[in-house]
Amino acid sequence: MNVGIDKIGFFTSDYYIDMVDLAHARGDDPNKYLKGIGQQQQAVIPPTQDVVTLAANAADQILSEDDKDAVDMVIFGTETGVDNSKSAAIYVQSLLGISNNARSFEIKQACYGGTAGIQMALDHIALYPDSKVLVLAADVARYGLKTPGEVTQGGGAVAMLLSANPHLLRLDGQSAFHSENIMDFWRPFYKREAIVDGHYSTDVYINFFKTTFEDYCEKYQRTLTDFSALVFHIPFTKMGLKALRTVISDDAHGQKLLSEFELSKQYNAQVGNLYTGSLYLSLLSLLAKATDLKAGDRIGLFSYGSGAQGEFYSATIADELDRDALANQVEPRLAQRTKLTIPEYETLYSTGLPTDGGNVTFDKSHDTGRFILAGRQDDKLVYEDTKKS
């Protein structure tokens, strides 16, 4: 049966900082950030947005009323959960008015959660072909002010609707995966910021890519030339480039994969890291910008979640791509953002829900999202749909 991604939506906050400004403020050469790391801008997430509102706003771009009735599973991949018990998926289901006849839950394995959700959705739809599954991948990437990881922060959400006979991408069920218990990146319960051994993490990521790619090729008797493009989880765009370089040669096909990679990193370079959503924003960038890709072309996707889980899997482009519609998911949103100064960003960075409990009401007057986190009352998060309030 034909199962895959039918629609993709995206959302990020109203604010960003420029990496040249950040480099100047931190006493670094801007080219380290722009070329060495490969990032141009970084989304800054205000207190009025969290993973629930980011994901609800992303899904709102793609779901029709019929979709909302047909969705019988909402899977939320995140490592920035809003509660130790209750899943972010339940909040999104209710904010969007998705049918209550659905299984709604959250998955965590660092940046891999969205991919786990997609694989689970594939199995579910193969069993129940009339069903639709909403997979949400949303995170806020925080490493701390004035840390080496600061240049690789960001945040946002990708929402994907999976169904039988999808219009965008057919999943062929071919996949290779690898996991190991390692400490390259993690976030203890008491911290809002991640702890990362960035150079070690990059080495593990590249090794996991090579391992899963080789396993995949052996399992399914394929070679690099079977792929029209490879897309990567890209916490910073140079990371994916480093992995790609380990498998390509200096021939025409290697050059093609390199130029497709350039297109696949465009949006990520302006948003920064979205953890779970990073691979899927890169996919959106590729599909919107690679004008030579056509129906039937095979794409390889490499997913990586620190700690660590890697997976390389494949999919083929379903119908002729509507690139304008795909670009419309991202570009108008990025174009309307407000640039913050570094001191403004530092102030926003330090605001949020009080960590010791207590009620709070946020100033939501500057947030243009439909769904907003208005605050917390009696230990309950207060979400608002601005279309209704």
Ligand code: COA
């Ligand atoms: N012009 C151009 N390039 C420059 C430069 C300049 N003036 N100065 C430095 N660079 C290059 C370096 O050569 C290096 O490139 P390379 O990796 O290709 O060798 C790159 O910029 C980064 O420099 P480096 O000294 O390694 O930076 P750093 O020690 O500050 O750390 C990270 C960079 C990415 C490791 C750090 O930001 C980090 O840990 N980020 C988090 C990573 C992450 O999210 N991992 C887990 C998720 S999977």
